[in-house]
Amino acid sequence: MSNHYPLHLFDSYRRDIVKFESIEPEKVGLYACGPTVYDFAHIGNLRTYLLVDLLRRTLEFNGYQVNHVMNITDVGHLVSDADSGEDKMEKGSRKRKQSAWDIALYFEECFFKDLNLLNIKTPGIVCRATDHIDEQIEFVKALEEKGFTYETSDGVYFDTAKLDDYGHLARLDIQGLQAGARVEFKEKRNITDFALWKFCGDEPRQMKWQSPWGEGFPGWHIECSAMAERYLGTMFDIHLGGEDHIAVHHSNEIAQSQARYKTHMANFWMHGYFLQIDKQKVAKSGKSILLSDLVEKKFDPLAYRYLALTSHYRSRLNFTWQSLEGASRALSRLRRVMLTYPDGGKVDESYSRQFVAKLNHDLNTPEALAVLWKLVQSQVSAADKKATILYFNQLLGLNLHNIKADEVIIPDDVIRLAEQRILVRKNQDWQASDRLRDVILEQGYAVEDLKPGYRITPVKMDQDNE
Known part of the structure; x- marks a missing residue:
C-alpha cells in the first residue's frame, strides 16, 4: 500500500520537526543508548526503549533496513554526571556482594527479559563497553593528538573550551555555568570539561586496564563515540536516548566527534521524555517501580506498552495505577473485539492512510490510537477492521495477531x-x-x-x- 505522507521526525539538534532522509538510500544507522547494568531497569527507563522500538518499527514500515546498535554500559558511569563519585558498577557490586562482572551479566539478562515482555525488538548489535576498551583508548589518543585533552591527577580530560559551539545540543550557557558554579573545579579547567580516562587512585577496583596514561578505566561518554564509530561509521542517521542525556552525555559525545571528525555524529538526535510518578521524575519520586511489580499485580506488561502509546514521546507521562488500569481495560477491549472479527478482510485504505500519517508525523501515537478506535466504531466490515488493525499492529507492537481464543477476556x-x-x-x-x-x-x-x-x-x- 502506498504511503502518501513521508516520515518527519523532531531533531533535538535543530529543535524542529524535519523530513527524514537517510544518508544511504533505504538504510538507516540507529544508535540508542543502552542501560547501565548495575541494577534493574525501572519503568521510566523502559519508556525510552519503547520509544526506540516504536521508531525502529516506523522506519522499517517505511521501507528502511535498520542497523540498530545499542551499548551496554558496564563500566565508567559514575554516580554523578560531573565525574565525581564512584563507578556505578563498583557501587552495585558492593551492594550486592557480587563481582562487578557478575552483576553486569545478571542485570543485562534481566533487562532483556523485560524487553521481551514488552515485545521490544532486540537490537541487531549489542555492544558492551568492557569489550571495546581498545577502541576507546584509540579514540582518546586521537583526541590527544588533536590537542583537545589535558591530564590531571585523577584522569585525562576533554577541554571543552577548545570547541566554539560546545553544548549546542542543550543550548548551554557556558559562561553562566562557569560564573554560577558552586563546586570547586579542582584541577578541571572548565566546569563542562569531562573525563575521557580515569585513573584508579588508591581505591581497590575490579574493572581496570592499562593505557598510555596509566592504569584506569574509560569515562562514560567515550564508549558511545567509540562503539558508534565502529558499527555505524563517523556520521550516521539517528542517535536516541532519554531527555536526561541532552545536557551532558550527548553533548559530550557530540564534542568528541566534532573534535576528531568535525561532525556532530548523527543527522538526527532524538530524546524521549521522562515518565513521572506523582508528577515527579522517577529517580526523585522515591519510588522505583519495576516491570516485575506490574506483573506481580497481575497486569499484562503490554498494558504498560499501551499506556506509553497514549502519550507523545516528547511529553512527560505521569504514571498512576489508575492510568495503568485504564490502559489495561482498553487493551482488553481491543483484544475482545479482535476475537469477534473474522479473517479474510483487506486493509482499509482510508483509515490506514490516516494512521500512517499520524505515526509519520513525529511518531504521534495518541492520535494514531484515536484513528484505531475510530475504525473500531466505524461502519467498515468486521473482516476489514481486523485486517486493518493487524496492519496497524506492525507499528504498535501489541501482539494483536497472537491473541489466543482461550485467553481470559473480561466481558x-x-x-x-x-x-x-x-x-x-x-x-x-x-x-x-x-x-x-x-x-x-x-x-x-x-x-x-x-x-x-x-x-x-x-x-x-x-x-x-x-
Whole structure:
C-alpha cells in the first residue's frame, strides 16, 4: 500500500520537526543508548526503549533496513554526571556482594527479559563497553593528538573550551555555568570539561586496564563515540536516548566527534521524555517501580506498552495505577473485539492512510490510537477492521495477531457492572455495592477496589460460593 505522507521526525539538534532522509538510500544507522547494568531497569527507563522500538518499527514500515546498535554500559558511569563519585558498577557490586562482572551479566539478562515482555525488538548489535576498551583508548589518543585533552591527577580530560559551539545540543550557557558554579573545579579547567580516562587512585577496583596514561578505566561518554564509530561509521542517521542525556552525555559525545571528525555524529538526535510518578521524575519520586511489580499485580506488561502509546514521546507521562488500569481495560477491549472479527478482510485504505500519517508525523501515537478506535466504531466490515488493525499492529507492537481464543477476556457486561458499582459506592450505597459484587462473582470474576478505580480478575468456579 502506498504511503502518501513521508516520515518527519523532531531533531533535538535543530529543535524542529524535519523530513527524514537517510544518508544511504533505504538504510538507516540507529544508535540508542543502552542501560547501565548495575541494577534493574525501572519503568521510566523502559519508556525510552519503547520509544526506540516504536521508531525502529516506523522506519522499517517505511521501507528502511535498520542497523540498530545499542551499548551496554558496564563500566565508567559514575554516580554523578560531573565525574565525581564512584563507578556505578563498583557501587552495585558492593551492594550486592557480587563481582562487578557478575552483576553486569545478571542485570543485562534481566533487562532483556523485560524487553521481551514488552515485545521490544532486540537490537541487531549489542555492544558492551568492557569489550571495546581498545577502541576507546584509540579514540582518546586521537583526541590527544588533536590537542583537545589535558591530564590531571585523577584522569585525562576533554577541554571543552577548545570547541566554539560546545553544548549546542542543550543550548548551554557556558559562561553562566562557569560564573554560577558552586563546586570547586579542582584541577578541571572548565566546569563542562569531562573525563575521557580515569585513573584508579588508591581505591581497590575490579574493572581496570592499562593505557598510555596509566592504569584506569574509560569515562562514560567515550564508549558511545567509540562503539558508534565502529558499527555505524563517523556520521550516521539517528542517535536516541532519554531527555536526561541532552545536557551532558550527548553533548559530550557530540564534542568528541566534532573534535576528531568535525561532525556532530548523527543527522538526527532524538530524546524521549521522562515518565513521572506523582508528577515527579522517577529517580526523585522515591519510588522505583519495576516491570516485575506490574506483573506481580497481575497486569499484562503490554498494558504498560499501551499506556506509553497514549502519550507523545516528547511529553512527560505521569504514571498512576489508575492510568495503568485504564490502559489495561482498553487493551482488553481491543483484544475482545479482535476475537469477534473474522479473517479474510483487506486493509482499509482510508483509515490506514490516516494512521500512517499520524505515526509519520513525529511518531504521534495518541492520535494514531484515536484513528484505531475510530475504525473500531466505524461502519467498515468486521473482516476489514481486523485486517486493518493487524496492519496497524506492525507499528504498535501489541501482539494483536497472537491473541489466543482461550485467553481470559473480561466481558463488556462485567465491566459495565463494575462501572455501575463505582457509581453506587460514590453514593455510599453499600448494599447495592455488595449486591453488584456478588453478581460479578456469579459470572466468574472478582472485583477489587482500588484508590481510585478497580481491578477485575477471574476466579475459579469452585470459588464462586466462597
